[in-house]
Amino acid sequence: MNILFIGDIVGKPGRHAAAGLLPALKEKYGISYTIANGENAAGGYGITPDIARALLNMGIDLITTGNHVWEHKDIIPYMSESTTVIRPLNISPLAPGSGVAVLRKNGVQPLAVVNLIGRVFMTPAECPFHAALTALSELKHDHPDVLHTLVDFHAEATSEKQALGWYLDGKITALFGTHTHVQTSDEFILPQGTAYITDAGMTGVVDGVLGMDREQILQRFTTSIQKHADVAKGKEELQGVVVSTDDAGRALSVLRVKEQI
Numbered sequence: 001m002n003i004l005f006i007g008d009i010v011g012k013p014g015r016h017a018a019a020g021l022l023p024a025l026k027e028k029y030g031i032s033y034t035i036a037n038g039e040n041a042a043g044g045y046g047i048t049p050d051i052a053r054a055l056l057n058m059g060i061d062l063i064t065t066g067n068h069v070w071e072h073k074d075i076i077p078y079m080s081e082s083t084t085v086i087r088p089l090n091i092s093p094l095a096p097g098s099g100v101a102v103l104r105k106n107g108v109q110p111l112a113v114v115n116l117i118g119r120v121f122m123t124p125a126e127c128p129f130h131a132a133l134t135a136l137s138e139l140k141h142d143h144p145d146v147l148h149t150l151v152d153f154h155a156e157a158t159s160e161k162q163a164l165g166w167y168l169d170g171k172i173t174a175l176f177g178t179h180t181h182v183q184t185s186d187e188f189i190l191p192q193g194t195a196y197i198t199d200a201g202m203t204g205v206v207d208g209v210l211g212m213d214r215e216q217i218l219q220r221f222t223t224s225i226q227k228h229a230d231v232a233k234g235k236e237e238l239q240g241v242v243v244s245t246d247d248a249g250r251a252l253s254v255l256r257v258k259e260q261i
């Protein structure tokens with residue numbers, strides 16, 4: 001089974017790139033499931049119900065999020081009901097929405113997705129290592145037929161991402177990092193069969209700063225005045241990873257994807 005994971009979709013250009021490139025990518029790699037991080041899909045900050053629906057309608061099966069999840073308050077009631085937009089599991093056990101989803105389609109094996117957030121250089125959260133183990137044991141109990149599990153680990157620190165990758169090696173199909181918006185070139189298969197990349201990258205304008213307008217971000221850095229930044233305009237790229245798996249849920253290969261529209 002082949003699974004496509006798309007790095008943080010940033011604003012309208014990110015949505016445009018995903019919509020334009022997805023059909024050919026899915027065809028090229030024979031994709032069964034498409035997962036995308038959508039925490040920056042609405043103007044670079046957060047996601048709205050309309051934008052979530054638009055992403056799902058373009059052929060994304062599940063949207064994960066991150067630290068910007070609650071930026072638009074109308075997403076809270078939407079996510080409380082949704083099974084296809086999830087938030088980091090370990091922000092708080094009392095948070096609305098879910099941090100785990102199980103996807104099922106005819107003709108292919110089911111896929112569980114767990115969204116976690118890091119604690120290093122991030123806002124306070126529960127332990128992602130403990131949250132991961134708890135989620136996996138609940139999945140095993142509630143969905144014993146699910147052998148494929150993908151983790152989106154939304155985190156800043158490379159060390160924390162690598163550590164969780166090693167911790168979950170052999171327990172999950174893949175751990176893909178998000179949040180930094182910079183695709184790393186360290187994709188590999190851990191010894192027990194878990195695919196890993198520190199960061200899947202970003203889907204949006206590549207000649208801005210992390211997808212945002214570079215002049216406005218430069219103003220911030222050079223003046224220390226924290227003003228709102230707009231989404232960048234320019235060359236659009238979709239960045240992500242494709243993982244191929246065996247029937248037992250082990251990763252066989254992991255490939256970086258980087259395509260311009």
Ligand SMILES: [Fe+2]
Binds near residue numbers: 008
């Ligand atoms: Fe992001």
Ligand SMILES: [Fe+2]
Binds near residue numbers: 066178
């Ligand atoms: Fe983030």
